[in-house]
Structure formats: C-alpha cells, structure tokens
Amino acid sequence: MQKLNVAVVGCGYWGPNLIRNFNQIPDCMMKACCDLDEKKLQRMRTLYPGIETTTKLEDILNDPAINAVAIATPVYTHRNIGKRCLEHDKHVLIEKPLASSSEECLELIHLAEQFNKVLMVGHTFEYTAAVNKAKAIVASGELGDILYISCVRVNLGLFQPDINVIWDLAPHDISIIFYILNQFPISLNAQGKAHFNEKIEDVxxxxxxxxxxxxxxxxxxxxxxxxxxxxxxxxxxKMLVYDDISQNEKIKIFDKGVEVPPYYDSYAEFHFSYRYGDIYVPRLNEYEPLSFECKHFLECIREGKSPRSDGYSGLRVVSVLEAANKSLRNNGAQQQVKID
Ligand SMILES: NC(=O)c1ccc[n+]([C@@H]2O[C@H](COP(=O)([O-])OP(=O)(O)OC[C@H]3O[C@@H](n4cnc5c(N)ncnc54)[C@H](O)[C@@H]3O)[C@@H](O)[C@H]2O)c1
Structure with a gap:
C-alpha cells in the first residue's frame, strides 16, 4: 500500500500531538509541518529530524506529494487555510471548531464536495473509548428515556485571545451529546460574563x-x-456519570431513580419512592483517541468514506456556538438553533 503523505499546519499546543500520532502510523508519512513561528518549527525539527518545516503555507500547497493536511491553528484561520488546501487538492482535517461561522463551514463542505476531498473536523471525544461506551449504553435503553444531561468542563485558563470560553470548551461537550443522542437541539439559552477581556466571556x-x-x-x-x-x-x-479525569473509573452506572406511585387516594398517601441500587463500572478498552482519529482520517481518504466527524458534524456544532453567542449578547434570551 502506498503511504499517504501528511502535513500539519500549526505547531502550537495541539499540532505537535497530531504530528506525533501521524508519525506513529505505519502507512503514513509525516512529511512536513508549517507554522508562522520559526521557534515552533525548530522544536519540531529537534523532535523529528526528518520532517520538512516551513513558515509558508504555499510550500505545503505546492507540494504535489502531500495528500492530506491537518490544521491546528487559531479558529479564525481555519476557513482560509482549509479552503486553500482543498483548492490545492488536499484532504483536510481541521481542529474543532470547524470554522468561525456556519457560512464558513458550509463553504468548506461545498468545496470538499466539489473537489471530492475528505473534510473532517477534530471532534476528538467522539473517538474515545468512554464516549463510545456511553453511546452504546444509552442506545441499549439501559438508562431509559434521557431526561437531562449535565456537562461541566472547567479549569484555570487557558484564556484565548480570539474566542470566548464557549467556543473554546463547549465544542467537546456539544459534539459528545450529539454523537451519543443522535439528536440536535431546537433552541438554547446562554449566559456568561467577561471579567478580564471585553466581550470574551471567561465563564x-x-x-x-x-x-x-x-x-x-x-x-x-x-x-x-x-x-x-x-x-x-x-x-x-438509571444514571451514568462520565468523569474524563478519572484514571480507572471513567464511567459509572448508578441504578438510582425516582418512582412516582401509580395511584393514590389522598395527598397523605402520595410519596415518591427513591431507588438506591448498585453502582457498576463498565470495563473500557482504553487507547489514545487522537491516534484512532488520525487513522480514521487516513482510512476515509483511502476508502472514499465520509468521516464520523465530517463537515456537517462540524457545522452542527458551530451552529450551536453561533446561537449561543447571540443569546449571550441578548442577556440569555432564547435563540432558535438552525441545524443543516
Ligand atoms: N481536539 C482537541 O482536543 C483540541 C485541544 C486543543 C486545541 N484544539 C484546537 O486546535 C487548534 C489550535 O489550538 P492550540 O491550542 O494548539 O493553539 P496555539 O495558539 O497553541 O497554536 C496555534 C499555532 O498556529 C500557528 N499559526 C497561527 N496562524 C497560522 C498560519 N496562518 N499559518 C501557520 N501557522 C499559524 C501559531 O503560530 C501557533 O503556533 C484550535 O482550533 C483549538 O480549538 C483541539
């Protein structure tokens, strides 16, 4: 099998993880990387002496041997870099969120269709063992009807200069919820506060x-x-808790619930009963999700398949982020979410 040649654009925090993973895949050649910052490239040359490095995207675009490009640059650059790669006949993996607006996402989707190229978005959590286990448990009906989902994704930093905390952290949870439920919201409300940078909400x-x-x-x-x-x-x-920080007990199923009495004659007879059953921890076959994601990207290129996290998946997440920004600017007013 001929090796696919891959380039990575953006060698800041996340890009080197893509480079490391593509470099470990046997039927792929991690050929080149690009960053505007020469210091980042120097670090990549030290780690991977054979890798070509450049500060000019044109060098990647004009190299006919490069089949695919993974983009890990700031969100506002995704559309331009992605567009140019697609126009230069490259398959493209773009880090989450796919782009800065739903129009930009649609433009990328249409370009990929026009040039018959794979467009994938890096919704990494869709490739984790834990999320796939949770999806299977929900689909099996073990939990019953899903009443609500609560997601907490918080820490100290890293403040982003160009996007608010929803655009930075929520893409993960939104993509996980859509993947698990296979359903999309009709409306949302968002509230937040920018304590340090004007208009960039940090909570x-x-x-x-x-x-x-x-x-x-x-x-x-x-x-x-x-x-x-x-x-x-x-x-x-039943109830399921997925704690991504936990080492050995990422998923727990609680056989807990509330039962309403089927009938009662007087208010005095009415009372909920609470079930406190067993808790169990399903076994997970853990692996590095980014490795799975990179292999899936290459497999889609080879087999002409649509990725699990394709351009439309990226569009759905960005549509929610856009609606969330509108709600934030309108003091939490309800916003319709237009998906697809
Ligand atoms: N999937 C995940 O779990 C995950 C985790 C972290 C970040 N990300 C995503 O990865 C992307 C990058 O985030 P990061 O934290 O690595 O950012 P970063 O700021 O650490 O790195 C971005 C790099 O891109 C370079 N760059 C900027 N514009 C460029 C251009 N036009 N051409 C070439 N290089 C350019 C910068 O010099 C910098 O080195 C974002 O979309 C972010 O949301 C995804």
Missing part, C-alpha cells in the same frame, strides 16, 4: 432544548480552581 452556561424534551446544561469556565471534565446523563431508569 458561561448554555442550556440546550431537544425536540423530544431532553434538556442539556453546559458549564464552561477558565476561572475555576478545579479541573473538571464531567458529564452526567440522567435517564428514567
């Missing part, structure tokens, strides 16, 4: 309303003393 909450009545709450902060990455899925039969 926020978003409430998503789904057509079947399920409700989801997201809490994101760069101003929290604790690092918390926790998702609670409350069903009518």
């Amino acid at each position: 926020a909450t978003v409430t998503l309303n789904f057509p079947n009545g399920t409700i989801a709450f997201l809490h994101n902060s760069w101003l929290d003393p604790d690092k918390i990455r926790k998702i609670t899925i409350v069903g009518s039969k």
Whole structure:
C-alpha cells in the first residue's frame, strides 16, 4: 500500500500531538509541518529530524506529494487555510471548531464536495473509548428515556485571545451529546460574563432544548480552581456519570431513580419512592483517541468514506456556538438553533 503523505499546519499546543500520532502510523508519512513561528518549527525539527518545516503555507500547497493536511491553528484561520488546501487538492482535517461561522463551514463542505476531498473536523471525544461506551449504553435503553444531561468542563485558563470560553470548551461537550443522542437541539439559552477581556466571556452556561424534551446544561469556565471534565446523563431508569479525569473509573452506572406511585387516594398517601441500587463500572478498552482519529482520517481518504466527524458534524456544532453567542449578547434570551 502506498503511504499517504501528511502535513500539519500549526505547531502550537495541539499540532505537535497530531504530528506525533501521524508519525506513529505505519502507512503514513509525516512529511512536513508549517507554522508562522520559526521557534515552533525548530522544536519540531529537534523532535523529528526528518520532517520538512516551513513558515509558508504555499510550500505545503505546492507540494504535489502531500495528500492530506491537518490544521491546528487559531479558529479564525481555519476557513482560509482549509479552503486553500482543498483548492490545492488536499484532504483536510481541521481542529474543532470547524470554522468561525456556519457560512464558513458550509463553504468548506461545498468545496470538499466539489473537489471530492475528505473534510473532517477534530471532534476528538467522539473517538474515545468512554464516549463510545456511553453511546452504546444509552442506545441499549439501559438508562431509559434521557431526561437531562449535565456537562461541566472547567479549569484555570487557558484564556484565548480570539474566542470566548464557549467556543473554546463547549465544542467537546456539544459534539459528545450529539454523537451519543443522535439528536440536535431546537433552541438554547446562554449566559456568561467577561471579567478580564471585553466581550470574551471567561465563564458561561448554555442550556440546550431537544425536540423530544431532553434538556442539556453546559458549564464552561477558565476561572475555576478545579479541573473538571464531567458529564452526567440522567435517564428514567438509571444514571451514568462520565468523569474524563478519572484514571480507572471513567464511567459509572448508578441504578438510582425516582418512582412516582401509580395511584393514590389522598395527598397523605402520595410519596415518591427513591431507588438506591448498585453502582457498576463498565470495563473500557482504553487507547489514545487522537491516534484512532488520525487513522480514521487516513482510512476515509483511502476508502472514499465520509468521516464520523465530517463537515456537517462540524457545522452542527458551530451552529450551536453561533446561537449561543447571540443569546449571550441578548442577556440569555432564547435563540432558535438552525441545524443543516
Ligand atoms: N481536539 C482537541 O482536543 C483540541 C485541544 C486543543 C486545541 N484544539 C484546537 O486546535 C487548534 C489550535 O489550538 P492550540 O491550542 O494548539 O493553539 P496555539 O495558539 O497553541 O497554536 C496555534 C499555532 O498556529 C500557528 N499559526 C497561527 N496562524 C497560522 C498560519 N496562518 N499559518 C501557520 N501557522 C499559524 C501559531 O503560530 C501557533 O503556533 C484550535 O482550533 C483549538 O480549538 C483541539
């Protein structure tokens, strides 16, 4: 099998993780990387002596041997870099969120279709063992009807200069919820506060309303003393807690619930009963999700398949982020979410 040649654009915090993973895949050649900052490139040359480095995107675009480009630059650059790569016949993996607006996402989707190229967004959590286990448990009906989902993703920093905390942290939870439920919200409310940079909220909450009545709450902060990455899925039969920080017990199922008496004659007879059953921890076959994601990208290129997290998946998440910004600017007023 001929190796696919990959380039990575953006070698800041996340890009080197992409480079390391592509470099470890046997049927792929991690050929080149690009960053505007020469110091970042020097570090990559030290770690990977064979890698070509450049500060000019044109060098990547004009190299016909490069089949695919992974983009890990700031969000406002995603559309331009992605567009140019697609126009130069490269398959593209763009880090979350896919772009700065739904129009930009649609432009990338249409370009990828026009040039028959794979467009994938880096919704990394869709590739984790824990999220896939949670999805399977929800689909099995074990939890019953999903009443609500609560997501907490908070820590101290890292403040972003160009996007607020919702655009930075919520894409993960939104993509996880959509992947698990296979449903999309019809409306949302968002509230937040910018304490340090004007108009860049550093703490926020978003409430998503789904057509079947399920409700989801997201809490994101760069101003929290604790690092918390926790998702609670409350069903009518059981409850699931996914704690991404936990080493060995990422998912716990609680056989807990509330039962309403089927009938009662007087108010005195009425009382809820609470079930406190067993708690169990399903076994997870852990692996590095980014490795799975990078392999999936290459597999989609080779087999002409649409990725699990394709351009439309990126568009759906960005549509929610856009609606959240509108709600934030209108003191938390409800916003319709237009998906697809
Ligand atoms: N999937 C995940 O779990 C995950 C985690 C962290 C970050 N990310 C995403 O990765 C992307 C990058 O985030 P980061 O934290 O690495 O940012 P960063 O600021 O640490 O790195 C961005 C790099 O891009 C370079 N750059 C900027 N404009 C460029 C251009 N036009 N051409 C070439 N290089 C350019 C910068 O010099 C910098 O080195 C964002 O979209 C972010 O949301 C994803």
